[in-house]
Amino acid sequence: MSSADWHAAYEHFLDEPGAWQRHVGWARNDRVLPISTRWDYVFAVDANGVVWANLDEDLGGELDRFYPEPPAQVWVTRHRQEALLDGAKTYPWLREWAGERPFDAVDCPKCGGKGLPEPFICVCGNAGWLAPEEAVALGEDIPLPDHVRDYLLNHGRMHLDDSEREKLRLLNLGATRSKNFELLLRSGNAATVLESLLEQGEDTFFEAICRRFLREHEHELITNRCQRCNGLCRTPRARQCRWCGHNWHDVAR
Ligand SMILES: [Zn+2]
Numbered sequence: 008m009s010s011a012d013w014h015a016a017y018e019h020f021l022d023e024p025g026a027w028q029r030h031v032g033w034a035r036n037d038r039v040l041p042i043s044t045r046w047d048y049v050f051a052v053d054a055n056g057v058v059w060a061n062l063d064e065d066l067g068g069e070l071d072r073f074y075p076e077p078p079a080q081v082w083v084t085r086h087r088q089e090a091l092l093d094g095a096k097t098y099p100w101l102r103e104w105a106g107e108r109p110f111d112a113v114d115c116p117k118c119g120g121k122g123l124p125e126p127f128i129c130v131c132g133n134a135g136w137l138a139p140e141e142a143v144a145l146g147e148d149i150p151l152p153d154h155v156r157d158y159l160l161n162h163g164r165m166h167l168d169d170s171e172r173e174k175l176r177l178l179n180l181g182a183t184r185s186k187n188f189e190l191l192l193r194s195g196n197a198a199t200v201l202e203s204l205l206e207q208g209e210d211t212f213f214e215a216i217c218r219r220f221l222r223e224h225e226h227e228l229i230t231n232r233c234q235r236c237n238g239l240c241r242t243p244r245a246r247q248c249r250w251c252g253h254n255w256h257d258v259a260r
């Protein structure tokens with residue numbers, strides 16, 4: 008990833024924005040290079056390879072849910088791929104900035120893994136693959152890999168509903184086998200809940216929580232994937248990739 012390419016393109020854009028004159032203000036203020044427009048939003052990339060989304064025309068499109076306060080950083084992998092791969096038609100070096108297909112990706116079922124022919128853009132952003140959490144968010148019936156499930160359970164807790172929270176509390180209490188737990192079981196209802204939980208299996212319960220997070224809260228989840236290998240980092244704030252070792256500690260966000 009060479010920032011020389013970016014700087015040259017940025018200077019050139021400010022000098023000759025052509026039909027994108029209306030994006031010059033944003034480009035100048037936030038030091039971003041506009042690379043791709045949709046009918047509602049415009050995407051730009053900064054010198055560190057971070058992709059940003061800004062509202063172009065307020066038409067009430069589906070991206071409003073993801074970027075309600077634009078300009079906003081793009082975490083959604085398929086949006087990032089869409090922006091960078093579309094931008095690569097103008098700036099070929101952006102293809103490298105889009106990173107590799109991650110090891111946990113699934114072939115995009117909508118385009119058969121090939122992307123759509125010009126001028127169409129597939130739901131995968133024409134990458135031909137989807138991150139597993141995004142495939143599930145889009146309604147695909149694939150199992151979530153363990154590392155994705157752990158990430159969602161660890162970092163999506165604020166999206167638990169009351170019933171899930173209560174079941175988790177019982178499971179945790181049950182694991183301690185404490186006096187409190189024995190008392191709780193004798194009180195009736197808790198025992199029934201726990202029994203049906205264990206019958207269903209903890210794994211099934213955890214998987215169901217994650218799938219609900221993805222269906223209902225995808226736009227609020229920060230899935231922090233590495234810019235180089237597109238692997239899922241350990242935490243939303245991680246600045247080093249657990250899979251390929253790439254790090255971006257010196258990048259201000
Ligand atoms: Zn596709």
Ligand SMILES: [Zn+2]
Pocket residue numbers: 233234235236237238248249250251252253
């Ligand atoms: Zn990586």
